[in-house]
Amino acid sequence: xxxxxxxxxxxxxxxxxxARRSGLNPLHLLLVLAGGALGTFARQGIEAGFPTDHQxxxxxxxxxxxxxxxxxxxxxxxxxxxxxxxxxxxxxxxTGILGGWTTYGGVxxxxxxxxxxxxxxxxxxxxxxxxxxxxxxxxxxxxxxNLVRTRRA
Numbered sequence: 001x002x003x004x005x006x007x008x009x010x011x012x013x014x015x016x017x018x019a020r021r022s023g024l025n026p027l028h029l030l031l032v033l034a035g036g037a038l039g040t041f042a043r044q045g046i047e048a049g050f051p052t053d054h055q056x057x058x059x060x061x062x063x064x065x066x067x068x069x070x071x072x073x074x075x076x077x078x079x080x081x082x083x084x085x086x087x088x089x090x091x092x093x094x095t096g097i098l099g100g101w102t103t104y105g106g107v108x109x110x111x112x113x114x115x116x117x118x119x120x121x122x123x124x125x126x127x128x129x130x131x132x133x134x135x136x137x138x139x140x141x142x143x144x145x146n147l148v149r150t151r152r153a
Contacts, residue, residue: 028091035096043101057126058110061103065130066137068102073138077145078152102134 043064050060072094080090107130114123 028087031088031092032096032099035092035098036100039097039100039102041100042097043103047106052110057114057122057129058107061106061110062126062130062133065102065104065107066133068098069134069138070141072098072102073141073143074145074148075141077142078148079145081149104130 046064047060052058052060075090075094075098079086080094107126111123111126114120114126
């Protein structure tokens with residue numbers, strides 16, 4: 001089932017824009033930069049406060065990513081479904097802060113570490129668990145965000 005363009009999950013996706021270049025707005029780039037700095041700073045603080053045991057599969061990274069995906073889904077579902085709505089806030093919060101908060105790089109490093117130690121099934125399991133939890137929590141957040149949106153309307 002295809003959603004109308006104004007109801008797509010990703011408000012930046014525009015299938016009609018594929019052939020033409022879009023201009024970069026310096027303010028938008030600055031918002032993403034500032035938000036990303038805050039998000040990565042916060043994630044590093046959490047990871048430093050709750051370090052992963054070198055024998056573990058990375059519970060801290062899994063939790064950080066799941067929370068980030070839940071919040072991204074919630075914000076997109078509640079406030080950011082239309083391309084021209086709250087652009088600055090969307091870029092700062094979802095692309096910037098929560099994009100910096102979540103990390104596939106951390107999952108990659110953990111997976112490579114596990115595989116290097118000969119724990120290839122655990123490394124594959126980490127990726128499967130990451131994808132399932134991230135998609136699940138983002139979907140839950142999006143559903144909750146839509147509830148918020150409809151109650152506000």
